[in-house]
Amino acid sequence: MTKKVSDNSRRQFLGGVAATAGVAAASSFVPTKFAIAGKAPVKVGILLPYSGTYAMLGNSITNAMKMRLEQAGGMLGGRPIKYIGVDSEMSVPKAAPNTKKLIDKEKVDFLVGPVHSGIAAAMAKIVGKRKTPIMIVPNAGSNAVTGPLCAPNIFRCSFSNWQPAFPGGKLMADEGHKTAITISWKYGAGIQMMAAGTESFEANGGKVIKDIQVPFPKVEFQAFLSDIAALKPDAVFAFFSGGGAVKFVKDYAAAGLKENIPLYGPGFLTEGVSAAQGAAAEGIKTTLHYSADLDNAANQKFRTDYTKAYGKGPNVFSVQGFDTASLMLQAAAAVQGDMGATGDVITAMENAVFLDSPRGQWKMSKAHNPIQNIYLRQVQGGKQKLLGIAAEALEDPAKGCKLA
DSSP, X not given: OOBOOOTXXXXXXXXXXXXXXXXXXXXXXXXXXXXXXTTSOXXXXXXXXXXXXXXXXXXXXXXXHHHHHHHTTSEETTEXXXXXXXXOTTOSTTHHHHHHIIIIISOOSEEEOOSSHHHHHHHHHHHTTSSOSXXXXXXXXXXGGGTTTOOTTEEESSOOTHHHXXXXXXXXXXXXXXXXXXXXXXXXXXXXXXXXXXXXXXXXXXXXXXXXXXXXTOOOOHHXXXXXXXXXXXXXXXXXXXXXXXXXXXXXXXXXXXXXXXXXXXXXXXXXXXXXXXXXXXXXXXXXXXXXXXXXXXXXXXXXXXXXXXXXXXXXXXXXXXXHHHHHHHHHHHTTTXXXXXXXXXXXXXXXXXXXXXXXXXXXXTTSOEEEEEEEEEEETTEEEEEEEEEEEEOXXXXXXXXX
């Protein structure tokens, strides 16, 4: 069962909190004399992919983050901003040296990144042992980041891998499927998302008969599709993203599986790539914390502004970058630009609320992960169509986090 959503009917699950234009009320901290405010820039380090399979994600996040900050005057707490970007190259071995470079050499105030769950875990192991900088994850869903690796100075503005996948398992069961095969790339995000989907599917009476893990970033799927055809499950639950998602969905349809074995997955399977997937994506249902046609004023303005600025429409990755900037704005405003007041910056971020996010209302959990709606979407006419809410104000279990 899903719920229809609109501006007028959406439940106010952030009751009791007032905020305007993405800026929350300041914390109780009042700086006395902050001489460098308005002079020295706030340093924002960025570790995202700008080459390879996931370059689209890195650019989408960065574009929207910078757009949001420019809309606020290009300032954080009255201070100018200096961006220091590093291409993560989706390389886990390079994660530690890149992170240390941004922290120790560049001395960034905010560290924004990454996309890759393995890189996120490597970064969190370094950042979590220090008081500064403040790390904001704009995409990577590694459960560990807001689980066992959670720390006071680590926040996420996207999702945990558990969140968008868990409702998908129930969806398959609710639609009458008894058996399923899961398939994803063999790395943190794929493994964790398939585990969450399996957990929910089997809790609701289904049975996953095979879990297929494709070496990352391999996009040769024919042998795996032959396995699916031979086993004849009722449904397939898949995670791929970017160019890999385009190839998988097209190959799935070309193999003749689409009409007989419905394809489901976390929304990344079609997000931002449904046009490239063409007819192969038609009818695919996914669950995600954003849908392009969400009926709220913030989303409509966001989509108009982003399209005007960059010549193409935004996606969920853009939304996450936009909200990352909003979080920085709230924190810097709360301490009037004094980024040295780390404790008060963290308090402001913990209390941050988003009444005007394109994804709809959300707030931070005690583990520093979004509590947010997960939406049911379907590709219709080459576009994502919002069908309703698959899970309302869903909070990650944050297993192993001592903050929660």
